Amino acid sequence: MGTNVNSIVGKVFSIPESSVTDQSGPENIESWDSFRGLVLVDELENYFKIKFTISEITDIKTVADIKQYLRNHNVTLD
C-alpha cells in the first residue's frame, strides 16, 4: 500500500508518481504549499478512512512522516 501514498502525493501536487520518495516534502516539491498540503491530508483521510490528529497534520514534513502517521492509525503499508 506504500505506493498508494506516493501516487496520491503525485496526483495532488501534479508531479509524476515516480519522482515521489520518502524524502519528498514541502522543501523539495514546489507546489506543496500549506493549502495543497491540507488537500493532500483530505485525500489521504478519504482514501485510508482515518482521521489524523491536528498535530500530525501540522507536523508533516516528508512523505516518510505521512507513512509513519498512517501506521499510527493502524494502516498497513508494505
Added chain:
Amino acid sequence: MEKKISEYILDSKNTRISNSEKKLKIGILSSFTINGLDECLKSKSQELDIDYQSFVSGYNQYNQEILNKNSKLYKFNPDITFLIIDIKKILGDFFYFSYSVTFEKRKKIIEEKISEIKNLLLNFQKNSNKKLIISIVSMPMYSSNGILDNKSEFGFYEMINKLNSDLITFAKNKQFLFVYDFNQFIRKYGEKNIFDYRQFFIGDIQISFKYIPYFANELLSYIKPSLGINRKCIVLDLDNTLWGGIVGEDGFDGIELGQTPNGKAFVEFQKQLLALWEQGIILAVNSKNNFEDAIKIINEHPNMILRKKNFACIQINWNDKAENLKQIANEINIGLNSIVFLDDDKINQERIMQEFPEVLTINLPNDPSQYVSILNDLNDFNVLHRTNEDVKRGEMYTQQRERNELQKSVTNLDEFLKQLDIVVKIKKSNEFLIPRISQLTLKTNQFNLTTRRYQENEIKDLSNNSKFEVGCAQVLDKFGDNGITGVYIINKNEKSWIIDTFLLSCRIMGRGVEDAILSKILTNAKQNGVEEIRAEFIPTAKNEPAENFLENSGFKKENKFWIYKLNNDIKLPNHLKVEIE
C-alpha cells in the same frame, strides 16, 4: 457524483482558450479562508462553456475592498461578487459571551452590527453597479444557555436570527442585492460534515475541502441565470418515470401510483414537477407507448397529479426518442439547451446524451424513491427575476398547443393569422419592463439580429440615455397573452438611426410581429426627420431565422450595414393591430 477538490484544482490549471460569448467576472470576498472555491467555480464554469475570470480578496479583507472606492475589487469590476462572512468575525468575543450582558445590551449590539453590514452593502452599491450576493451567517449548533436559550429574552439564537432576517428584509427590494441562505447549505449536508475543527484551527477554514465543490454548486445557482443558461423545459418519460410499471403490460389498474411505497414516490415526484410548472417550467411527454393507453392514465387515473393541461407537448408513439425530443423542441420552439430530459431507461438516456449533448440528460437511477432528491438538487431552473412571463410560461405553452391545433385545422397561413386576432402593444422601456428586456437580450438566440447581451443595469443606462430608444412589444391574441416577447434598441443620430438590437422571442416567430415592430420604428424615424435606418445582421450559430429579415423588409446592403431609405413607403401587415403605449 461530485468530484474531489483536488481534481478541480488540477482541472482549473488547464485554462481552455475560450471564445465563448458567455463571459463572466466573479469576485469572491470572504471573512475566512475559502481556498479552492475559485478553482471549483472556474472548472465548473468552463464545463458550461463560460469564459471565467475572477478576483479573490485577501483573507478577511472584505471591508477594505468594499469601502475603498479605488480597491482592486472595483478595478476588476466583477459582474457578480460573492460576500461570505462568518458570525464569529462579526461578533468577536461577544459570540462566546453574549449572556454576560443584559438582553437590552444584546439587542443594541446586534442592531449596531446590522447597521454596519447595511452600510457596507450600501457602499458597494455606490461604488459598483453590479450584483452582490451576501451569505447570511450560519446558525450556531450550540448555546451555552442550552435548552433554555429560547426561553431567554432575546437569546443567543434569536440574536443571530434577527441579524439574518433583517438582512433578508433589507435585500428584498434591492435589485443589486441577493441573500444566499448559507443555512440551507448546512441543512443539506450537515454542519458536522461541513465544519472541520482541525481545518478551522489550522487555517480558519470554515467549509471543509470535501464540501467546497458542493458549495461552488450553490453559487452556480446565481451564475447560471445571470448568463441566461438556465433550463426552461422538462421532457418526461412515462412508464417507471411518472408512474411505476408499464401501462401496456400492467394495464390501467396495474400501474403503481399512490397507495404502495413505490407508488407514493411517483406521486411525490409529480407534485414537485407540478410545483415547478407553477413557477413557469414547461413540461412535455416523450414516451414509447400506445397513445390510447397512456393518455387514458393522464386523463383519468385518480392519483395522477399532472394532467394534459400541464403538458405543452405530448409525444406518445413508437418513434425513436431522439426524434421525438427534436419534435418537442420544434413544436414548443425552444432550444435543446433549455431542455432537461428525465427517463429511467439507461439506453434512452444514452441515446439522448449522444444525439443531443446540449440537452441536460439526468442519470435517473432505477429507484423512484431517489427521483425527488435528484430533481431538488438541480440548480438549473433559477432565474434572478421571475417576470410575469416566466410564471405564466407553462400556461402560455398550453395556449400555444391550442394555436397549433387551430393552425392544423386551417389550411391557409394568412387565414390562420387573421383568425388569431393578434394585437401588438409597443411600449417604451420603464423600470418594470427593464428586467424582462434584459432577460430577452440574454436569452434570445434565434430571431436576434445582433445577439448583443445586456444586463439590467446596462438596459437601465440605455433607457436613460436620450441618444437611445429602448422599447419592447407585448403580443396578445385570442388564445391569451404571450407577454413581452420583442425588444428593440435604437441608437438615434440626427440623420440616421442605427438598430442596435432587434429580437423576437421564438415563441411568436412567424406571425408578422417583427414586421409590425419594424414598421413602427420606421414610421417613428420618418416623423422625426431621419433619412435612413441602418441595421446589422451579425450571424451566429443560431440566428439563421433572422437572416433574411432585413432584405425581405426592403433594406439594401452597403458594406457591413443594411440600409433603409425612409423616402420609401412603409408597409404594415394587415392581419394584426398595433397599439403604441
